[in-house]
Amino acid sequence: xxxxxxxxxxxxxxxxxxxxxxxxxxxxxxxxxxxxxxxxxxxxxxxxxxxxxxxxxxxxxxxxxxxxxxxxxxxxxxxxxxxxxxxxxxxxxxxxxxxxxxxxxxxxxxxxxxxxxxxxxxxxxxxxxxxxxxxxxxxxxxxxxxxxxxxxxxxxxxxxxxxxxxxxxxxxxxxxxxxxxxxxxxxxxxxxxxxxxxxxxxxxxxxxxxxxxxxxxxxxxxxxxxxxxxxxxxxxxxxxxxxxxxxxxxxxxxxxxxxxxxxxxxxxxxxxxxxxxxxxxxxxxxxxxxxxxxxxxxxxxxxxxxxxxxxxxxxxxxxxxxxxxxxxxxxxxxxxxxxxxxxxxxxxxxxxxxxxxxxxxxxxxxxxxxxxxxxxxxxxxxxxxxxxxxxxxxxxxxxxxxxxxxxxxxxxxxxxxxxxxxxxxxxxxxxxxxxxxxxxxxxxxxxxxxxxxxxxxxxxxxxxxxxxxxxxxxxxxxxxxxxxxxxxxxxxxxxxxxxxxxxxxxxxxxxxxxxxxxxxxxxxxxxx
Numbered sequence: 001x002x003x004x005x006x007x008x009x010x011x012x013x014x015x016x017x018x019x020x021x022x023x024x025x026x027x028x029x030x031x032x033x034x035x036x037x038x039x040x041x042x043x044x045x046x047x048x049x050x051x052x053x054x055x056x057x058x059x060x061x062x063x064x065x066x067x068x069x070x071x072x073x074x075x076x077x078x079x080x081x082x083x084x085x086x087x088x089x090x091x092x093x094x095x096x097x098x099x100x101x102x103x104x105x106x107x108x109x110x111x112x113x114x115x116x117x118x119x120x121x122x123x124x125x126x127x128x129x130x131x132x133x134x135x136x137x138x139x140x141x142x143x144x145x146x147x148x149x150x151x152x153x154x155x156x157x158x159x160x161x162x163x164x165x166x167x168x169x170x171x172x173x174x175x176x177x178x179x180x181x182x183x184x185x186x187x188x189x190x191x192x193x194x195x196x197x198x199x200x201x202x203x204x205x206x207x208x209x210x211x212x213x214x215x216x217x218x219x220x221x222x223x224x225x226x227x228x229x230x231x232x233x234x235x236x237x238x239x240x241x242x243x244x245x246x247x248x249x250x251x252x253x254x255x256x257x258x259x260x261x262x263x264x265x266x267x268x269x270x271x272x273x274x275x276x277x278x279x280x281x282x283x284x285x286x287x288x289x290x291x292x293x294x295x296x297x298x299x300x301x302x303x304x305x306x307x308x309x310x311x312x313x314x315x316x317x318x319x320x321x322x323x324x325x326x327x328x329x330x331x332x333x334x335x336x337x338x339x340x341x342x343x344x345x346x347x348x349x350x351x352x353x354x355x356x357x358x359x360x361x362x363x364x365x366x367x368x369x370x371x372x373x374x375x376x377x378x379x380x381x382x383x384x385x386x387x388x389x390x391x392x393x394x395x396x397x398x399x400x401x402x403x404x405x406x407x408x409x410x411x412x413x414x415x416x417x418x419x420x421x422x423x424x425x426x427x428x429x430x431x432x433x434x435x436x437x438x439x440x441x442x443x444x445x446x447x448x449x450x451x452x453x454x455x456x457x458x459x460x461x462x463x464x465x466x467x468x469x470x471x472x473x474x475x476x477x478x479x480x481x482x483x484x485x486x487x488x489x490x491x492x493x494x495x496x497x498x499x500x501x502x503x504x505x506x507x508x509x510x511x512x513x514x515x516x517x518x519x520x521x522x523x524x525x526x527x528x
Contacts, residue, residue, distance in 0.1 A: 002035045002184070004042060004212065005191050007049035008198070008205025015039025020213060022184055025092040025326050026361040032089070035184040035212040043218060046209045047227050050144035050174040053204035054229075058140035058172045060203065062118045065172055068201035069115035073108040075193040076161070080104055083189055087154040090183040092326045092361075093289065099155070107155040107162065110455050113478040114166040123170060123479035123486065126502045126513040130524065133493040135503040138486035140172040143229030145485050146222065147175055148243070150234040151182040151328045152292045157234050158183075160210055161190045163475050164232030164255075168485040170478070173229060174207050181213045182328050188212075219243070224250040230485050233257070234294070234475065236335075237386070237466060244469050255484045256469040257462065259386040260414040261298035261393075262450045263437065265403060267429050269421025270447075271307040278419060279314035282392075285449035287366050290325035291390030292332070295415055295450045299384060299393045301373075301406055312351065312394055316368055319352035324363035325390045332388060333362040339387035340367060346382035347375045348393055366390035373397040373406055380409040400429035407436035412464025412471065415450040416441035440464060442471065 001019055003010040013036035020037060021030040036042075076083065084100040093099055117123045124137040145168035149159030156162050159177035168175050179187035191210040198207050214222065216239075223231055224246040231247055231254040233240055240258035247254040266278060285297050302308045327333050333356060340354050353367030367390065376383050376395045383393065397403045407416075416437040420426035438444050442463030453461050453476055461476035462468045468475075473484045489500075496504050502511045505524035512519055 002033050002188060002212070004036060004038060005195060005208065005210040006042065006045050006206075007209070008195070010195075013038055014041035014045060020181060020184075022090045022182070023329060024089060024361070025328055028330065028361045032185050035181075035188075037213040037215065038211045038218075039215070040218065042211060043214070043222050046176045046211060047144065047225060049206035050176055050209060051227050053206045054142050054144060054174055056204050057174055057207055058142050060172055062121065064201055064203065065170060066115040066118040068197050068203055068207075069111045069118070069166060069169065071197040071200050072161075072194050073111040073115075075197055076104065076108050076111075076190070079189060079193055083155070083186065086189055087183060087186045090186055091151075091154055091328055093154070098289065103153065103155045106455055107158075110156065110163055110478075111161075111166050113455060114170040114482065117479035117482060118170050121502045121509070121511045123482035124502055125483070126511060128503065128513060128515045128524070130516055134490060135494070135499060136488060136490040137500060137503055138171070138483050139489045139500070141229030141485060141487055143227065144174045144176050146178065146228050146231045148178050148231070148233040148235060149180045149187070151180045151332070152289070152294070154183040154186045155190075158187055158190055160187055160194055160208065163481055164234070167478070167481040168230070168232065169207070170482045171485040173485050174204070175209070177208065177210045178214060178219070179210060179212050184212045220246045223247045223252070223254070226250050226252065228252050230255065232475070232484070236388075240469070241466075253484075254469055255473055255475065257294060257414075257475055258466055258468060260294055260463065260467040261384050261386055261410075262295050262413055262415045262417070263299045263301065263407070263410050264297045264417040264450070265301045265407070265419070265433055265437070266303065266311070267418065267420045267426035268303045268305070268307065269423065269425035270419040271303065271311055273421050273423070275307055275311050276314065279311050279318070281449055283315055283318040285451045286392045287322065287325065287390045288451055290327055291366070292328060292388060293451050295453060296388075297392055297417070297450055298386060299395060301395045301397055301403055304396050304398055308396060312370065316352045319366045319368045322366045324355070324357035324359075324365045327362040327364055327389060330362045333364055336364050336387055336389040336391065339385055340369070340391060342385055343369055343383060343387065343393060346379050347371055348383065351394070353391075364389055368392060368394065370394040370396065373402050377405060377409055384410060400432045403429065404432045404436055407433050407440070410437075410440050412467045413441045414461065414463045414467045415443045415445055417445040417448070417450050419447055442467070442474070
């Protein structure tokens with residue numbers, strides 16, 4: 001049985017509440033060593049250890065936090081081959097380019113962005129009002145952050161390496177990482193590297209802790225423990241809402257990314273200009289990573305008429321000619337089949353696919369469905385359920401007025417996309433649809449597909465409920481992502497030598513501060 005990481009020590013589980021092994025998605029066979037399913041004693045030990053060092057970590061100099069993040073990134077790069085091979089075995093994601101050339105560099109870039117935000121005090125957002133004698137900034141929570149990692153990004157969203165982790169550590173909070181059971185060995189390697197970086201940087205022992213799996217009831221109990229400062233979650237809507245309910249009862253903020261169908265509107269002029277290219281790009285976006293992306297284009301609005309028919313036929317041919325895609329697990333396969341069945345019950349017609357593979361492992365045929373706009377508007381809730389996998393629903397609309405009605409029918413989503421003609425012929429339709437779509441998505445996209453999520457300070461990887469639990473925050477992009485795990489602290493007439501460094505009169509580090517309404521790096525009383 002593999003050890004868990006508690007209080008700075010790799011140790012045997014206190015509970016021995018059962019164990020599990022990773023599963024090769026291509027064969028369905030168990031692989032690798034056995035990992036423990038933690039019980040109440042492991043959870044209690046992790047909470048106590050994190051709580052005991054929360055104040056110490058909050059008082060740690062930012063340079064030391066940044067040093068940890070940079071050392072961790074370098075350690076991941078040094079173990080790149082081991083990490084990529086392990087994640088490939090557990091997830092069936094391609095070694096190259098996906099794991100080794102895309103996701104792993106994204107993860108280390110994310111860690112270094114967090115380090116840069118720490119060194120620049122960018123996430124603290126210092127604001128000073130000299131006339132009122134008030135000074136404010138974002139500061140640590142002085143409590144641990146619990147992070148639940150998803151199945152679809154073994155590096156970039158891993159509970160012990162991804163954006164939630166980097167953000168919480170950057171804000172000087174200890175992290176209790178609950179790994180996803182689909183890739184426990186990958187999480188074990190990452191935690192080993194993080195543990196080494198903790199020691200090398202001189203951070204408190206319990207800064208990073210790792211549990212591999214929990215009984216769902218215990219997970220809900222943990223989410224409602226008031227000793228937590230905040231929770232980060234990426235996963236299904238069902239699990240996210242259950243955790244949110246538990247956290248809400250305890251007054252614990254939870255930043256949950258839960259589900260999204262990412263509506264796409266194809267306008268008539270765009271189809272006339274580049275229909276074949278749009279068909280190919282849509283197919284590639286929908287089937288990338290076996291469709292297991294939170295930004296997968298799950299519902300595509302397509303105009304009626306010859307150009308729309310040609311697009312649908314071209315896409316259907318590509319879907320039908322593609323072999324069943326390997327999914328992360330039999331659980332994902334079962335949930336996908338159930339989601340497709342519900343869409344069909346609501347009136348969607350299968351155009352291509354909708355079949356589970358009879359072969360080994362967890363596979364599902366890329367699936368295209370279609371429904372009229374009238375039917376969608378009659379049952380919008382049933383027809384905008386997320387189908388997590390290589391599945392998309394075409395909605396055939398009559399005109400711009402009906403397309404705008406479709407936009408208004410959507411719940412909150414991570415992204416919303418419009419493809420329009422370069423010659424301006426779609427501009428009037430765009431102006432009717434875009435305002436309704438803008439209010440319902442975190443990221444509005446023109447003329448590209450939504451799958452990619454850049455690690456940028458200007459990114460919003462979030463959106464209105466129920467895509468996430470809070471539309472005002474992003475899980476990608478520093479420094480904004482860090483502020484989820486921070487508290488806003490204000491100081492009223494507090495003496496200069498008692499203030500945090502970035503709020504004092506002198507500013508030797510050249511921190512960007514908002515002083516009396518203007519951003520400047522100057523000392524108080526001096527011009528920039």
